[in-house]
Amino acid sequence: MSHSQRKGPSIAFLVCTGIVVVLFAAIGIPNFLPARFSSSSHPLAVRVHVTDQHSQTPIVGATVQVPGPHAEAITTDSEGRGEAIAYFPATGILGRSGQHHLYGTIQVSAPGYRTSETSFVSLFGTRYDYFHRGTSVTCVLTLVK
Numbered sequence: 478m479s480h481s482q483r484k485g486p487s488i489a490f491l492v493c494t495g496i497v498v499v500l501f502a503a504i505g506i507p508n509f510l511p512a513r514f515s516s517s518s519h520p521l522a523v524r525v526h527v528t529d530q531h532s533q534t535p536i537v538g539a540t541v542q543v544p545g546p547h548a549e550a551i552t553t554d555s556e557g558r559g560e561a562i563a564y565f566p567a568t569g570i571l572g573r574s575g576q577h578h579l580y581g582t583i584q585v586s587a588p589g590y591r592t593s594e595t596s597f598v599s600l601f602g603t604r605y606d607y608f609h610r611g612t613s614v615t616c617v618l619t620l621v622k
Contacts, residue, residue, distance in 0.1 A: 514575075518546055519567035521577050521605065522613035527557045527585055530619040536587050539620065544581030544597065560613075563597075567607070575608040583618070590620035 486494075527539040535557025542550045545564025553559040563583075569575035579597040586592040600616050 513570055514568065516567045518564040519575075519577060520612070521563050521565055521607065522560055523563050523583065524560045524613055524615040525553070525558065525583070525585070526615075526617045527553050527559075527587070528617065528619050529590075530621045533619075536590070536620055539585055539587035539590075541618075542584040544583075565605075569608060573608070575606070577605040577607055579603055579605055583616075585618050585620060587620055590622055593618060593620055 523541075523543050525541050527536045527541070528534060529536055535553070535555075537553060537555055537557060539553040539557065539559075540550050541553065541559055541561050542548070543561045543563035545562075548561065548563050551559045551561045563581075565577040565579055567575055567577050579601055582594045582596050583600070584592065584594050595616075595618065601614055605614065
């Protein structure tokens, strides 16, 4: 049997075809699947209303500290309200989902009151779906004299 009478594809053709298929899979498939992300420090606005436990009146000038590497303490206004930015790890799929992985405590102090520490998990759970529920959470915290 001579070379001109051979039937079936050559080994070179099969190798080239295999390489093309592998390259298409390596390049094409990630472009069809949504991108996953993981962030070590994603912001979440924490809106607080700090009140006196006995009288339920707002506490002006209370200091609120939330977790996170870049979080700053805030001071409540004349209505006992304030907003602090906490930073938590987050994961999800770009454009489809996103969840904060909550940890740590929110600490509140004011002159004449006992300092309060409340865990984020007890307030909001271990995960917070910010993609569907929004990028802020709200809580009422009471202080005791």
